Amino acid sequence: MAEPLCRHFGPCGGCDWQDLSYAEQLFRKRGRLQELFHTALGADAPAVEPAIGMRVDETGWPWRFRQKASFVFGTGENGRVTIGHYAARSKGVVPIQECPVHADRANRLAFALYDHLARAQVPAAGVSLRGVLRHLIVRTTRDGREVGAMLVVTRNDKSLRKPVKAFLATEEAPDGFFLNVHDRLDSYMIGRETVRLSGRSHVKETVNGFSYLLSPTAFFQTNVEAADVIVRLVVEAIDHARPQRVLDLYSGSGLFTVPLAGRGHAVTAIEENRQSIDDAEANLRLNRVPARDVRLQATRVEDAMRRLQRDTFDTVILDPPRQGCTPDVIDGIFRRLRPRAVVYVSCNPEALAGELPAILGHGYGVDRVQPVDMFPHTTHIESVVTFSRQSSPRRRASAAAPPESTRRRPRRR
Numbered sequence: 001m002a003e004p005l006c007r008h009f010g011p012c013g014g015c016d017w018q019d020l021s022y023a024e025q026l027f028r029k030r031g032r033l034q035e036l037f038h039t040a041l042g043a044d045a046p047a048v049e050p051a052i053g054m055r056v057d058e059t060g061w062p063w064r065f066r067q068k069a070s071f072v073f074g075t076g077e078n079g080r081v082t083i084g085h086y087a088a089r090s091k092g093v094v095p096i097q098e099c100p101v102h103a104d105r106a107n108r109l110a111f112a113l114y115d116h117l118a119r120a121q122v123p124a125a126g127v128s129l130r131g132v133l134r135h136l137i138v139r140t141t142r143d144g145r146e147v148g149a150m151l152v153v154t155r156n157d158k159s160l161r162k163p164v165k166a167f168l169a170t171e172e173a174p175d176g177f178f179l180n181v182h183d184r185l186d187s188y189m190i191g192r193e194t195v196r197l198s199g200r201s202h203v204k205e206t207v208n209g210f211s212y213l214l215s216p217t218a219f220f221q222t223n224v225e226a227a228d229v230i231v232r233l234v235v236e237a238i239d240h241a242r243p244q245r246v247l248d249l250y251s252g253s254g255l256f257t258v259p260l261a262g263r264g265h266a267v268t269a270i271e272e273n274r275q276s277i278d279d280a281e282a283n284l285r286l287n288r289v290p291a292r293d294v295r296l297q298a299t300r301v302e303d304a305m306r307r308l309q310r311d312t313f314d315t316v317i318l319d320p321p322r323q324g325c326t327p328d329v330i331d332g333i334f335r336r337l338r339p340r341a342v343v344y345v346s347c348n349p350e351a352l353a354g355e356l357p358a359i360l361g362h363g364y365g366v367d368r369v370q371p372v373d374m375f376p377h378t379t380h381i382e383s384v385v386t387f388s389r390q391s392s393p394r395r396r397a398s399a400a401a402p403p404e405s406t407r408r409r410p411r412r413r
Helices: 024-044 105-121 157-168 224-236 259-264 274-286 302-307 327-337 349-359
Strands: 068-074 082-088 094-095 133-140 147-153 176-181 193-199 203-207 211-213 245-249 266-271 294-298 314-317 341-346 364-372 380-387
Touching: 024 364, 068 094, 068 380, 082 105, 094 193, 105 147, 105 157, 105 245, 147 157, 157 176, 157 193, 157 274, 176 203, 203 224, 203 274, 211 259, 224 259, 224 314, 224 341, 224 380, 245 259, 245 327, 259 266, 259 274, 294 302, 294 364, 302 349, 314 327, 341 349, 349 364, 349 380
Parallel strands: 147 176, 245 266, 245 314, 266 294, 314 341
Antiparallel strands: 068 082, 068 133, 082 094, 133 147, 176 193, 203 211, 341 380, 364 380
């Protein structure tokens, strides 16, 4: 066991494993992935590579790696607004005074804005959404030079004007500040209406040598150091001997589209979020990637699959949301499109393991399973899995126990 760095560890639901050495965290993540694959595929389960971890500091752990920081507002015992994270396994809010996994500038901005809102007695939304404040989302660049922030509220209430104006006059003011109105009781963190109150509309980040303009409502990886690794793995999995026809599904702001098109591949990118498609277009221009090499389509992947059945692709990149792919998407890729290779970027190993029998049943084999630690100190497992089309379908085997090598324990720090 190890001594947690954060005073809020335990009650706060943000981190599960601050009491484990980093070597132990990586070992457990690899073992969990191997266990899930063996349950799904038995003897056909592929070997899982050791997890690629992050750089550590003098404490032996990685910290301050989240360039996207999210906070939730709650109500304290005295009735005043608090800022923090959800409690472990509940929707209660744990007030916090620090968060060592966030970028320093994100924390400074959040606590400075909170001070102004608290002094103005702006109320938290609460479970009934009768109050005003819901979330604060901060995006910093890896070098900390640029930062954007978005305050999520139930309504554009007049009580916000004075504290927000006062905050924007301080040295902690972001390069761009947005107000998002979200008045529905649903599982989404942000609503449909976003207003820019000051500054720039984007921050600029660099990943694997390419630049990206990031707007506050578009999806982009939280941990840029880990995103570097994932982009490198995806790019390396593409055959660069000749230009490839690549289908990039759930393409976001162009994290994979931009570097692949920049290397001369013809990319068709499918993304439902219109703002993400707009950002991808801007990112292609920013990196001077010829438009003739890319087709961007703002549509649901499920709908796009029905229109793409007559197209031919050498490689498909899959980067689905946490729930994974629907059966129609799996069937459309592996049975009907049948590319030579598929690169699957998974943020949910349970969903991925559930899809593996169907994928292998369509005549594909697993070439590599590479975990990447996107979220240290949590149970979250990100992985890049490469598939290739086989000459004949692989047999389905019964479940078997993981090999002994995955059950050994590393030395603890």
